[in-house]
Amino acid sequence: MKERKGLIIGSVILIIIFIGMLIKGEPSKNIMVWIAAILTLSIYSFLYRDNIFYKFAEHLFVGVSVGYSVSVVYQNAFIRRVFDPLFITRTYIVEGQFHILPFLAVVIPTLIGLLMVSVFTKRQAWLIRIPIAFVVGSYAGMSISPSFQANIFEQTRSTLHIALSISSFIMIFGVITTLVYFFFSKEHKGFLGRTANVGIWFIMIAFGASFGYTVMARISLLIGRMNFLLYDWLGVIK
Amino acid sequence: MNFWKKVMKLNRRWIFLLIALAVFIPFLKPLRLPLSITKPAKDVFDAVESIPPEGPPLLIATDYAPSTAPELDPMLYALLRHCFVTKRRVMLLALYPQGAGMAQAGLDFILPEFPDVKSGEDYVFLGYQPGVQAVVMSLGEDVRLAFPTDAYGVSLDSLPMMEHVRNYDDIALVVDLAGSSIPITWVIYAVARYGQRLGVGVTAVSAAQYYPYLNSGQFIGMLGGLKGAAEYEILIQQKGYTEARQIATIGMDSQSIAHLVILALIIIGNIAFFASKSHKKKGTSSK
Numbered sequence: 001m002k003e004r005k006g007l008i009i010g011s012v013i014l015i016i017i018f019i020g021m022l023i024k025g026e027p028s029k030n031i032m033v034w035i036a037a038i039l040t041l042s043i044y045s046f047l048y049r050d051n052i053f054y055k056f057a058e059h060l061f062v063g064v065s066v067g068y069s070v071s072v073v074y075q076n077a078f079i080r081r082v083f084d085p086l087f088i089t090r091t092y093i094v095e096g097q098f099h100i101l102p103f104l105a106v107v108i109p110t111l112i113g114l115l116m117v118s119v120f121t122k123r124q125a126w127l128i129r130i131p132i133a134f135v136v137g138s139y140a141g142m143s144i145s146p147s148f149q150a151n152i153f154e155q156t157r158s159t160l161h162i163a164l165s166i167s168s169f170i171m172i173f174g175v176i177t178t179l180v181y182f183f184f185s186k187e188h189k190g191f192l193g194r195t196a197n198v199g200i201w202f203i204m205i206a207f208g209a210s211f212g213y214t215v216m217a218r219i220s221l222l223i224g225r226m227n228f229l230l231y232d233w234l235g236v237i238k
Numbered sequence: 239m240n241f242w243k244k245v246m247k248l249n250r251r252w253i254f255l256l257i258a259l260a261v262f263i264p265f266l267k268p269l270r271l272p273l274s275i276t277k278p279a280k281d282v283f284d285a286v287e288s289i290p291p292e293g294p295p296l297l298i299a300t301d302y303a304p305s306t307a308p309e310l311d312p313m314l315y316a317l318l319r320h321c322f323v324t325k326r327r328v329m330l331l332a333l334y335p336q337g338a339g340m341a342q343a344g345l346d347f348i349l350p351e352f353p354d355v356k357s358g359e360d361y362v363f364l365g366y367q368p369g370v371q372a373v374v375m376s377l378g379e380d381v382r383l384a385f386p387t388d389a390y391g392v393s394l395d396s397l398p399m400m401e402h403v404r405n406y407d408d409i410a411l412v413v414d415l416a417g418s419s420i421p422i423t424w425v426i427y428a429v430a431r432y433g434q435r436l437g438v439g440v441t442a443v444s445a446a447q448y449y450p451y452l453n454s455g456q457f458i459g460m461l462g463g464l465k466g467a468a469e470y471e472i473l474i475q476q477k478g479y480t481e482a483r484q485i486a487t488i489g490m491d492s493q494s495i496a497h498l499v500i501l502a503l504i505i506i507g508n509i510a511f512f513a514s515k516s517h518k519k520k521g522t523s524s525k
Contacts, residue, residue, distance in 0.1 A: 069335040150430040158454030210446040217442035220464035223489035224308020
């Protein structure tokens with residue numbers, strides 16, 4: 001009963017604020033902006049409790065996102081890379097002559113890719129191993145060497161680049177103590193235990209920095225929506 | 239009931255309301271709090287400034303979706319304004335399906351400010367191509383391998399801006415605006431393999447994980463979250479490049495006030511936790 005009373009009072013206050021802003025501001029005349037604003041408010045209504053408006057907006061968002069992504073991939077991958085070269089531009093016909101290599105360069109990858117859908121059949125499901133093996137093999141070959149270069153060698157070099165500064169000392173000290181914390185072949189006792197404890201502090205500071213940035217990101221999203229509601233929709237701010 | 243116990247049982251909706259007000263009020267009554275420019279943001283700005291006008295292009299990759307647009311859209315707008323005002327050429331591409339829509343929306347938002355800027359001469363929008371790693375690598379060989387045409391179906395060979403652009407050797411700088419881990423792909427395949435200069439604009443959530451790459455010099459600079467975007471906006475405004483509405487800078491007052499409210503809530507929450515704990519202990523010992 002108390003909750004319902006609070007909800008009614010809250011809703012009335014929000015409606016009064018909304019009408020006041022509509023009168024004071026310059027509301028958008030674009031129907032799409034109104035739809036976006038109503039959907040935004042529907043999503044935020046979840047903060048009070050789960051409701052039908054939130055569910056509708058959430059389902060719509062997921063559906064539109066997936067639909068958009070599928071259509072973009074279809075247009076840019078299948079149409080641009082397979083359909084057009086085979087049937088429209090016919091890249092394999094040069095000066096009226098049929099050339100087998102450009103033809104196979106489109107057909108073979110397409111056939112290998114089509115084997116991905118074999119997973120939907122019971123008998124031929126094993127065929128999916130072929131495109132997966134191709135993808136895993138080619139990407140492993142492509143990425144092992146540059147990944148080591150970018151993530152191990154470069155990072156180690158920059159960590160060991162000793163400069164006479166406090167930050168350089170802290171970084172080396174932090175890396176060593178954190179690595180000690182992840183050394184599990186010996187019990188963390190005595191000197192090893194104390195060093196590992198220091199490592200925990202560095203890990204906690206890293207988590208703290210990460211959490212601080214996460215808070216900033218979430219507030220930024222709210223700021224983005226608030227800016228949309230007040231500027232683009234209601235036109236009450238400049 | 240003890241005050242701290244009441245705090246511990248506070249309905250979380252009051253906290254939502256408090257945060258909403260902390261963000262809402264500074265929009266209506268701006269405080270104009272000072273904002274310092276950090277070195278990573280200045281480095282991105284300087285790297286763009288170092289590109290000769292009408293010379294090799296800046297490649298902007300819009301690898302994000304609407305869910306991270308409030309942080310990354312202002313970066314895209316600021317970068318496009320910076321380049322178009324100073325006659326620097328821009329290439330745009332997306333390695334993320336929804337990124338193509340974000341790039342197009344960014345162009346639609348900025349281009350009305352620059353009626354002289356033309357597609358194919360001052361900027362080229364390449365669109366989206368699937369296969370993230372393969373696309374980043376093929377740009378090192380020939381842009382046309384991954385993008386034979388631009389996003390509107392025009393052959394790259396027929397675009398005046400692309401006449402002298404073949405691969406990374408002809409691209410002055412890559413700036414990846416990302417709401418995911420795609421910047422690491424750029425580091426692995428474009429920086430490590432081809433020595434391409436890379437700057438990034440990332441969401442605040444992922445900024446902390448990218449500092450090692452900044453520290454090692456694999457990123458020449460970084461714009462982190464809405465603050466990074468606001469810093470870039472201030473830098474181009476200080477140079478007198480634009481007087482347009484600065485979306486990120488406007489939001490920074492709300493950001494600061496909301497952070498103060500969260501700090502206060504964390505402190506009050508901790509005091510309430512320990513106070514109610516000691517109250518409980520006292521209660522059990524007196525029994």
